[in-house]
Amino acid sequence: MPIQILMPALSPTMEEGKLAKWLVKEGDDVTSGDVIAEIETDKATMEVEAVDEGKIGKILIEEGAENVKVNVPIAVLLEDGEDASSIDVSAMAAPTPPASADAAPPPVEAPSVSTPAAPEPETAPSDPEIPEGTELVATTVRDALRDAMAEEMRRDDTVFVMGEEVAEYQGAYKVTQGLLDEFGGKRVIDTPITEHGFAGVGVGAAFGGLRPIVEFMTFNFAMQAMDHIINSAAKTLYMSGGQMGCPIVFRGPNGAASRVGAQHSQDYSSWFSHVPGLKVIAPYTAADAKGLLKSAIRDPNPVICLENEILYGKSFDVPQMDDWLVPLGKAKILREGSDVTVVSFSHGLTYALAAAEELAGQGISAEVIDLRSLRPMDTATIIASVKKTNRLVTVEEGWAVCGVGAEISAVVMSEAFDHLDAPVQRVSGKDVPMPYAANLEKLALPSAQDVVDAAKRVCYRD
Amino acid sequence: MVSSKTAANKKPAKPAAAKKPKRALDQPPEFSPEQEMHAYRQMLLIRRFEEKAGQLYGMGVIGGFCHLYIGQEAVVVGMQMAIGEGDQIITSYRDHGHMLACEMDPKGVMAELTGRRGGYSKGKGGSMHMFSREKNFYGGHGIVAAQVPIGTGLAFSNYLKGTDRVSLTYFGEGATNQGQVYESFNMASLWSLPVVYVLENNRYAMGTSVTRAAAKSEELFNRGSVYGIPGEQVDGMDVRAVKEAADRAVAHCRAGKGPMILEMMTYRYRGHSMSDPAKYRSKEEVQKMRQEHDPIEQVRQRLIKSGAMTEDSLKSIDKEVRAIVAEAAEFAQVDPEPDPAELWTDILVEA
Ligand SMILES: Cc1ncc(C[n+]2csc(CCOP(=O)(O)OP(=O)(O)O)c2C)c(N)n1
Numbered sequence: 001m002p003i004q005i006l007m008p009a010l011s012p013t014m015e016e017g018k019l020a021k022w023l024v025k026e027g028d029d030v031t032s033g034d035v036i037a038e039i040e041t042d043k044a045t046m047e048v049e050a051v052d053e054g055k056i057g058k059i060l061i062e063e064g065a066e067n068v069k070v071n072v073p074i075a076v077l078l079e080d081g082e083d084a085s086s087i088d089v090s091a092m093a094a095p096t097p098p099a100s101a102d103a104a105p106p107p108v109e110a111p112s113v114s115t116p117a118a119p120e121p122e123t124a125p126s127d128p129e130i131p132e133g134t135e136l137v138a139t140t141v142r143d144a145l146r147d148a149m150a151e152e153m154r155r156d157d158t159v160f161v162m163g164e165e166v167a168e169y170q171g172a173y174k175v176t177q178g179l180l181d182e183f184g185g186k187r188v189i190d191t192p193i194t195e196h197g198f199a200g201v202g203v204g205a206a207f208g209g210l211r212p213i214v215e216f217m218t219f220n221f222a223m224q225a226m227d228h229i230i231n232s233a234a235k236t237l238y239m240s241g242g243q244m245g246c247p248i249v250f251r252g253p254n255g256a257a258s259r260v261g262a263q264h265s266q267d268y269s270s271w272f273s274h275v276p277g278l279k280v281i282a283p284y285t286a287a288d289a290k291g292l293l294k295s296a297i298r299d300p301n302p303v304i305c306l307e308n309e310i311l312y313g314k315s316f317d318v319p320q321m322d323d324w325l326v327p328l329g330k331a332k333i334l335r336e337g338s339d340v341t342v343v344s345f346s347h348g349l350t351y352a353l354a355a356a357e358e359l360a361g362q363g364i365s366a367e368v369i370d371l372r373s374l375r376p377m378d379t380a381t382i383i384a385s386v387k388k389t390n391r392l393v394t395v396e397e398g399w400a401v402c403g404v405g406a407e408i409s410a411v412v413m414s415e416a417f418d419h420l421d422a423p424v425q426r427v428s429g430k431d432v433p434m435p436y437a438a439n440l441e442k443l444a445l446p447s448a449q450d451v452v453d454a455a456k457r458v459c460y461r462d
Numbered sequence: 463m464v465s466s467k468t469a470a471n472k473k474p475a476k477p478a479a480a481k482k483p484k485r486a487l488d489q490p491p492e493f494s495p496e497q498e499m500h501a502y503r504q505m506l507l508i509r510r511f512e513e514k515a516g517q518l519y520g521m522g523v524i525g526g527f528c529h530l531y532i533g534q535e536a537v538v539v540g541m542q543m544a545i546g547e548g549d550q551i552i553t554s555y556r557d558h559g560h561m562l563a564c565e566m567d568p569k570g571v572m573a574e575l576t577g578r579r580g581g582y583s584k585g586k587g588g589s590m591h592m593f594s595r596e597k598n599f600y601g602g603h604g605i606v607a608a609q610v611p612i613g614t615g616l617a618f619s620n621y622l623k624g625t626d627r628v629s630l631t632y633f634g635e636g637a638t639n640q641g642q643v644y645e646s647f648n649m650a651s652l653w654s655l656p657v658v659y660v661l662e663n664n665r666y667a668m669g670t671s672v673t674r675a676a677a678k679s680e681e682l683f684n685r686g687s688v689y690g691i692p693g694e695q696v697d698g699m700d701v702r703a704v705k706e707a708a709d710r711a712v713a714h715c716r717a718g719k720g721p722m723i724l725e726m727m728t729y730r731y732r733g734h735s736m737s738d739p740a741k742y743r744s745k746e747e748v749q750k751m752r753q754e755h756d757p758i759e760q761v762r763q764r765l766i767k768s769g770a771m772t773e774d775s776l777k778s779i780d781k782e783v784r785a786i787v788a789e790a791a792e793f794a795q796v797d798p799e800p801d802p803a804e805l806w807t808d809i810l811v812e813a
Pocket residue numbers: 164193195217221224554556604605606633634635636637638664666667668734
């Protein structure tokens with residue numbers, strides 16, 4: 001039977017790509033390992049290798065085709081003795097989905113992690129920080145972060161970037177794309193895999209008067225560097241009686257990506273937020289990513305910038321301004337509402353915003369707050385909102401125990417107790433290491449439905 | 463079970479002079495036909511398994527990260543031929559080959575890659591995190607170099623229990639720059655622990671070539687010398703050379719002489735993981751390695767030249783291996799996902 005060649009997924013988060021180029025034509029013989037095509041995603045160009053032997057019978061997707069979904073047949077390979085007439089294009093469907101646990105199917109119809117972010121709703125208040133008439137340009141979070149670094153590196157030549165694969169490879173997640181070309185190898189530095197070492201070198205460089213941006217390939221690997229982040233970067237100013245400031249940014253993707261297992265999926269928001277001497281930002285939109293990172297680079301303190309791999313490829317409007325700065329420590333109301341306050345940050349907002357939309361349909365008006373900074377945390381904005389709605393739900397992907405939601409609950413209880421009409425509800429990742437299996441991972445992460453349920457509980461509508 | 467030796471009264475090992483690296487020119491001893499056949503079959507199983515894993519990843523049946531071992535097969539197969547029952551193995555995320563070489567069931571390995579309940583970790587670990595106490599395979603670790611102190615600790619357990627078992631601790635040349643590797647070297651030498659550090663130098667840590675990441679990169683086998691750990695460079699594409707060096711290193715450990723480093727000069731044909739565009743090296747470089755140094759092809763040629771096997775009899779081995787892999791792939795796709803209740807199990811051992 002002819003073998004279908006399917007559009008391959010080449011990264012954990014890839015859903016579609018461009019079939020950039022065919023390197024074979026119909027009638028060509030291929031053996032396994034031959035490069036047959038090139039595909040492009042927003043991250044990179046990659047080669048597709050044949051895994052079987054045979055003759056290219058038919059090319060189903062022409063080169064240049066954009067947005068080709070993963071798993072769609074792109075060509076047909078004929079084995080010995082077959083000819084093109086044996087191809088029945090109409091019979092070609094994507095392979096059947098994996099068998100699900102028949103014993104006990106997943107209980108909830110949870111939307112998948114990759115549900116695209118709801119666009120900012122019309123009802124959103126206009127952002128007070130943007131002057132009237134400013135042009136807005138759709139930009140991915142990835143590019144916004146890169147632009148922030150590039151602008152600050154142009155402005156201040158003590159700013160430099162270092163980390164694994166940031167220079168020649170252009171960043172493991174392509175966030176530092178183009179920086180090596182513009183700024184050269186002295187300021188865009190590939191390090192060996194020595195997180196503890198290069199975090200310490202970064203701290204020393206900051207003590208020495210530079211402004212390092214230290215990229216961790218992901219924050220999971222920053223555990224190796226924890227000692228320098230906390231004992232060296234965060235505490236030295238205090239221990240030196242104010243002499244030894246440490247202007248440094250530690251940045252990289254944080255939290256779950258997609259099926260990368262327990263050691264590569266942890267959300268460290270509450271860990272860093274715990275530490276006096278650090279500032280912590282966790283942007284959701286591209287505009288905030290850019291404006292907060294620029295502010296972080298200029299800040300005289302160590303700042304942890306928690307990014308999210310799934311958000312990297314999402315586009316948001318970014319104001320086209322010479323110097324777009326978002327202040328650290330200020331939350332933002334993404335959607336106004338009157339019945340319940342939903343507080344979240346980073347990727348948690350995809351659930352919060354989707355839930356707000358769903359709740360609106362059920363007659364519940366949710367106010368969605370994007371914290372943007374976790375330390376210092378803009379609790380004033382939360383409290384003002386709670387005074388209006390009298391109900392609060394927190395949403396985070398990390399664990400609930402000693403988490404960000406726990407902190408918010410405590411603050412609201414001490415400062416707005418009399419305004420609460422229901423106990424605060426926390427929506428969080430489940431209290432387990434992240435499982436690999438697709439069904440379990442989905443269950444381990446929060447969902448929009450979880451937020452809807454929590455909101456209805458605090459509104460006594462369940 | 464605990465031996466009377468203690469860590470404190472051990473004689474300090476005398477510093478070893480840096481050995482000259484062994485060169486491929488030193489002809490390794492011949493294998494018997496049985497050894498050649500064994501190596502051929504094991505390496506082929508790994509190669510075909512990995513090709514299939516790559517294919518399933520492309521179909522979206524395997525998710526997350528998936529690091530293939532294609533090109534490096536001779537290292538793990540040669541090392542495995544030098545050890546016995548009870549010796550321990552530990553490695554990084556590039557672990558499928560090690561598990562197959564430990565004779566873990568290909569079905570259980572593949573089902574873990576697809577996240578199904580029949581996988582070695584019940585679908586909860588994935589490609590990078592699999593273990594088998596039964597086969598003394600201690601994982602499967604996702605944090606670069608974390609397995610090095612853990613492997614050293616396995617050796618410590620052998621030492622304290624007074625067994626003559628050896629820990630084979632594998633890591634990449636990229637991992638060699640992590641501080642914990644040197645902390646491990648120091649303790650292993652200080653306490654004369656039976657650990658063979660198998661440094662798989664495949665020349666690239668993701669997109670960074672060894673020369674761009676490591677000082678004195680041409681002599682990584684020497685990195686234990688200040689701790690008195692002898693090291694050797696080995697042609698890791700020739701399974702006989704690997705086995706020969708492994709025999710000596712394992713004997714060294716069993717004799718209570720402490721750790722040893724084997725730097726295996728090897729090569730990975732595929733990208734670092736599936737999403738690697740591999741722009742940091744030329745196609746010609748990869749092609750040349752495949753054509754001139756392929757570990758499986760070398761054995762194949764020898765088997766045919768010596769008359770031990772014919773093209774046809776090799777084909778039948780090929781078929782047999784393909785059938786094992788096909789069966790594993792089939793199982794890994796029909797086996798159900800874990801029961802949702804598994805989300806909450808295995809977090810703590812019930813006390
Ligand atoms: C502490 C840590 N830092 C970074 C990473 C990301 N990472 C995964 S593999 C890898 C390259 C490792 O190369 P090497 O040790 O040579 O092993 P190979 O992949 O070649 O087998 C990197 C940087 C990680 N998993 N852990």
